[in-house]
Amino acid sequence: MVKKSPHIALFLSYLGGGGAERVMLNLAEGIAKQGIQVDLVLGRAWGPHLGKIPSQVKLVDLGARGILGKLWSLSRYLKKKKPLVILSGMHYANEIAIGAKFLSGGSTKIVVSEHNTISRAIQQTSQTRKLLIPILVKYLYPLADSIVAVSQEAAKDLAQFTGLPLEHICSIYNPVISSELQTKSQAAIEHPWFVADDCPIILGVGKLFPQKDFPTLIRAFDLVKKERSARLVILGWGSLRSQLEALVEELGLQEDVAFLGYVQNPYPYMARAATFVLSSAWEGLPTVLIEAMALGTPVISTDCPSGPAEILDSGKYGWLTPVGDSETLAKTILSVLDGQTKKIDPVWLKQFEVETTTKQYLQLFDVK
Template sequence: MGSTRKRIALFLPTLAGGGVERGMVSLAQGFAERGYSVDLVLSKAEGPYLSKVPRKVRLVDLRASRVLTSLPGLVRYLKQTRPAVMLSAAEHTNVVALWARRLSKVPTRVIVNVCTTVSQNFQRTSLIRERCLPFFAYCFYPWADEIVAVSYGVADDLSRFIGLSRQRIRVIYDPVVTPSLLSLAHAPLDHSWFSPENSPVILGVGRLTVEKDFPTLVRAFACIRARRPVRLVILGEGRERSRIELLIRELGVDSDVSLPGFVANPYAYMARAAVFVLSSIWEGLPGVVIEAMACGTPVVCTNCPSGPAEILENGKYGRLVPTENVDALAEAISSTLDTRSNPEFLRQRASVFTVENSLDQYLKLFRV
């Protein structure tokens, strides 16, 4: 048990509906259950996961319009509260956390978590602020007490791309599999497509953003749908929704595709899907793949940087295909639909990525 006098802070922009936010809430709950005082510090307290913050965790709202403008508030928080350690996640947030510790002149240990493949973000964005991030990481990440990557692929990429010593980067997998996941997987699901007598359902889950590349999944689905009865459900919300909806109409598959948006319990969908598909161009460690495996659902993934090959052990636990390849994805999905799966085999692999494993490794790093 940790001492209640030891305070752990977790710093995020918001609690938007993504894997990073879900993971940080799980860590906050886990640290609190082990007896630590925990603050979840947000640039702005908004997002669907606010309702998931446990009562034992103190929510600190810096009331800023963006991450950068939360710097003064974070400095004040550090001076007043002086937590033993602060964990931040996501690139902009990490830089602000390091600046705040330097300006506040407190002895708080700062751990930065790198959760995406930095080189891919740089190469595929036209936003100036995004293209500046590798430079900021090169300049300021050395200020961190510890640098954590969510996968070995992310760690290797970060080291190569910004010239950081690989020995400085530790790998801790995200806290994906929670004690409540299986109970939520068996919760009732109010969606008629998932009844046993209906056509099999292909499932995708994630923010509707460019890097998730759902258009490739939609095109692959259209190829499969031309040959057999099947349906597609994509859970998530994002700025690419209108583009995806237009493509669905153009391909003439709108009667067999459903985009329900963000849902509080995706596990009930995962447990009932015939196959889960990740179509991303790049990732860090795609937790949705692990969650689907924990539900016993077969998976098909693009072999994108980084994470899928690590999770699936280079194809041992599910098919891997090249990114942005419609034909290869369609073939892999069809083959998976035609192959009898072993749910327990998948669950066993998913058990590596539990909250308890992540908590143990972070607490060793925190030295609290």
């Protein structure tokens, strides 16, 4: 029997500006709309997405620092509030959630979620994380009540990485497409390139980190510019901004490339772009690719592990290019700018809707 008033918690170390955090917010809102009490528990209430927490969701700020501080604070929360389920996302939040459950001695179900292709993501971390994460994942994840990966390929990668049986890992796509998406996409944009509408805009969105491989997109844009007039806009923040700006200057593209930083509402930019391009070296299930598709923007993506091939049905609903291949990417962009299109079946997109995914998570939580 399910409790009369089920109480579900979602746990993150902080609320960064990436897609994984955004989909956790979407899921929290989707669950709350079912009349279920939802706490968003943060190790520390910090991050660009803080202003996007849905009004129906209660923010719980543990105010903790460091892994041990968050572990102790979360265990006290679990002991006091006793949620039916706590869903965590990313490292070290997953490991902390498992440890806190055992410290609290309660009956809360622990569900951990992996939002990336872990074997690739770990290569870009510090030496400490490279040593710790494989050990922690291998020995702690099996102690969770359920393990979720955000794509089928990410699940396979996690199984190979940990040695866990694939059948012990559940694949649930990210909750991405909401009823508010179209409304938000109609907001005004003050940037003159979008107001003038006299030159096609290529759009990239993501953290300015190695994973997103924006140098390949910039080099592809340089080749596009040699063939026709176009502009490139990149939304996102990160440590590589100065390096990317240096590459733009080296290629003489300063007048046609704009870095607009973190944008609270990226959807008007997506809706008005001539094409959306994901140049990533690896992913889990890239949220921005789904959002651009849902807004009717032609999408191009590298065929990276993992997610894009599943999202685009192996190229049926968008273009897939080899990772790191700026020449092929440029040719594909040119073909899209010349009018080539791929019609997207609305039924296909339903699997990425917040309502669909919310139901799958509630079934996993055994909340009917």
